[in-house]
Amino acid sequence: MIHFILASHGTLAKGMYESVKLIAGEIENIHIITAFVDNNDIKGMVCSEMDSIPAEDTVIAVTDILGGSVNNEFMNYLSRERFYLIAGMNLPLLVQLSLTVGEGDDIDGAIKELVHSPEAAPVYCNERSEQAEDEEF
Template sequence: MKKILVASHGHLAGGVKSVAKILLHDDSAITAVNCYVDESDPGEKIRAFIDGVEPQDEALIFTDLLGGSVCNMVTAMRPERKGIIHVTGFNLAVILKCLISTDRLTPEAIDSIIGTASTLMKRIELSDAPTEESDAEEEDGFFM
């Protein structure tokens, strides 16, 4: 069974789960841990996830920020001892790809998915060059 834990500062993890439900119509593989939003101990929820992973499961943990307290908490729990792959600094694309992938989620497969997903972050810059629409408006004299 595929099991994915997303743990983040604030409500980011819950937002990822929500997006998976909207886009994929299924968020059942995701456990979201929104850290530091209330008095509960996020470590207990993370530990419960790790303890619930069976040898036949494909399990991943995504944390939001390399070197952040959530990442460090997970790292200290040594999830790799149970065959769980820990990825930090995630984006939505990497999680969605892991959810829909039919391939076994090996460390090599995850590295490939990370490589692809990281190329999907782009700075959008609009050009001042005229478009067909703006050319037509100028010909009509609308803005003149």
């Protein structure tokens, strides 16, 4: 079974999941961690969520900021089998994860493909607009 954990400073993870549901529908086995909202014990929050997931299950954790306290706490689980950690939460990435990654897939390969896909990357629209104008002339 695959479990998704969305974890962020504040309520970003909750808001992201609400947006994913609008676009892609409900995700089974979703865990949301909103750090520093009601509880400052990020270590305890992460430990509690990870302990609630059977060791034989797959965990895909997505955090908001690489090197932030939330992401750093999940780094402690990198040695766990079937644990995948992605930093840099964004809506296109979460939608693609929810729609494309399933049980029995090459999850490592799928994640690598998703994080390097143009759809998951930010785009500076001013620059893109200027390039389009240059191409028109």
